[in-house]
Amino acid sequence: MPELxxxxxxxxxxxxxxxxxxxxxxxxxxxxxxxxxxxQVKQFLIGxxxxxxxxxxxxxxxxxxxxxxxxxxxxxxxxxxFQSHTERWGGGHPTDxxxxxxxxxxxxxxxxxxxxxxxxxxxxxxxxxxxxxxxIEVPNIDFFKKIGPxxxxxxxxxxxxxxxxxxxxxxGIKAAIxxxxxxxxxxxxxxxxxxxxxxxxxxxxxxxLSTAKLKRLWQAIPVVLRLAIKNGGSTDRNYVNADxxxxxxxxxxxxxxxxxxxxxxxxxxxxKTRVAGRGTHFCPHCQPKPRIKK
DNA sequence: CACTTGACCTGTCCGC
DNA sequence: TGCGGACAGGTCAAGT
Numbered sequence: 001m002p003e004l005x006x007x008x009x010x011x012x013x014x015x016x017x018x019x020x021x022x023x024x025x026x027x028x029x030x031x032x033x034x035x036x037x038x039x040q041v042k043q044f045l046i047g048x049x050x051x052x053x054x055x056x057x058x059x060x061x062x063x064x065x066x067x068x069x070x071x072x073x074x075x076x077x078x079x080x081x082f083q084s085h086t087e088r089w090g091g092g093h094p095t096d097x098x099x100x101x102x103x104x105x106x107x108x109x110x111x112x113x114x115x116x117x118x119x120x121x122x123x124x125x126x127x128x129x130x131x132x133x134x135x136i137e138v139p140n141i142d143f144f145k146k147i148g149p150x151x152x153x154x155x156x157x158x159x160x161x162x163x164x165x166x167x168x169x170x171x172g173i174k175a176a177i178x179x180x181x182x183x184x185x186x187x188x189x190x191x192x193x194x195x196x197x198x199x200x201x202x203x204x205x206x207x208x209l210s211t212a213k214l215k216r217l218w219q220a221i222p223v224v225l226r227l228a229i230k231n232g233g234s235t236d237r238n239y240v241n242a243d244x245x246x247x248x249x250x251x252x253x254x255x256x257x258x259x260x261x262x263x264x265x266x267x268x269x270x271x272k273t274r275v276a277g278r279g280t281h282f283c284p285h286c287q288p289k290p291r292i293k294k
Numbered sequence: 295c296a297c298t299t300g301a302c303c304t305g306t307c308c309g310c
Numbered sequence: 311t312g313c314g315g316a317c318a319g320g321t322c323a324a325g326t
Binding site (some may be wrong): 003058073074143178189236 | 317318319320321
């Protein structure tokens with residue numbers, strides 16, 4: 001669930017709260033959630049002060065003044081929730097908070113800071129991870145080596161997108177934009193959303209896309225992602241921001257989770273099917289199925 | 295190499 | 311009410 005807009009929303013929140021915090025302790029439930037050796041933790045994490053919080057693709061990077069960084073992937077159910085030492089959970093606004101008292105049974109890692117504030121890494125399904133890595137090595141970790149350009153940066157050019165898509169002409173366009181080496185940060189929610197904006201059926205083969213359609217796709221990507229960031233991301237089930245609060249984007253969604261409801265553009269009934277192994281929402285009128293089937 | 299499917303996990307929901 | 315099974319979706323490994 002956390003895709004680029006959700007991770008970016010968390011980043012914005014965390015960079016307000018975490019910069020200048022000094023790590024006093026770290027606790028975790030299993031090595032899977034935080035697989036580091038104790039020596040490095042003691043030497044480069046405990047006592048370190050956070051200098052900045054950045055993001056690449058769906059990954060958060062928390063830099064420390066020891067020249068190490070915490071690199072965090074939330075995968076599908078990860079949450080990073082900050083609790084200042086004066087607040088206690090359970091008192092959040094009932095309609096926008098999903099979080100009760102922390103820690104709870106999905107808490108995997110707890111960072112405690114010198115001022116007694118805490119950062120909770122919750123992850124129901126244990127797919128996510130936190131790693132402590134020398135800052136200089138972060139761009140070279142295996143995960144980043146195969147990640148495509150940031151879709152909100154100047155490096156996301158039309159020609160570049162076209163070139164990377166042409167490498168996989170026989171795949172459906174939805175599968176292709178979910179491929180993180182084509183473009184970074186898009187997941188299931190925004191794939192459906194931006195294909196609707198671009199008026200492309202998700203099962204269309206890449207080789208069938210006209211230049212005009214490719215251009216619409218390229219233009220739709222930053223439009224949808226920026227709107228989602230502006231609305232604090234999407235809460236489908238688990239996602240919350242650094243304050244433990246839900247995102248608003250799904251209130252404005254074009255198709256995602258809107259099966260059997262009218263298309264915002266034409267009023268036709270939105271359908272849900274399966275494409276690229278994922279639940280997929282589309283408008284049969286605005287996004288007609290291409291004639292040559294897979 | 296291009297592309298698809300299953301595994302990793304846990305919780306929820308649906309039908310019987 | 312309990313219980314099995316499908317489903318959720320990001321990434322990687324294994325399969326075609």
